Amino acid sequence: MQNIDDIDIQPCIRSGYCCNKAPCYFGEVTSDTNPSCKFLEGNSPGNYKCGKYDEIVAGMPENNAEFEPAFGAGCSSALNPVRLKMKGIV
Numbered sequence: 001m002q003n004i005d006d007i008d009i010q011p012c013i014r015s016g017y018c019c020n021k022a023p024c025y026f027g028e029v030t031s032d033t034n035p036s037c038k039f040l041e042g043n044s045p046g047n048y049k050c051g052k053y054d055e056i057v058a059g060m061p062e063n064n065a066e067f068e069p070a071f072g073a074g075c076s077s078a079l080n081p082v083r084l085k086m087k088g089i090v
């Protein structure tokens, strides 16, 4: 676990929660009725991954991707229900 300015940062475990809820600045919704990002690859918690990862990383730091989607910065949602289930907390 990382600690930045006394805040514990939980590592990403590829739950897919964030990208299934809404796309980041670089993503797009799947459809008018499906808000998940159409670039999200994988089909279950633990194996999701960003299909634009290489493109987004190649544009850093000019594209400000270190702030969003902030790959590798850890989970920002302590209430992520998919994560909690994967960790056996709920």
Ligand code: SF4
Pocket: 018, 019, 022, 023, 024, 025, 026, 027, 028, 037, 038, 039, 040, 041, 049, 050, 051, 052, 053, 069
């Ligand atoms: S990180 Fe990738 S998969 Fe997730 S919302 Fe952004 S572009 Fe889509």
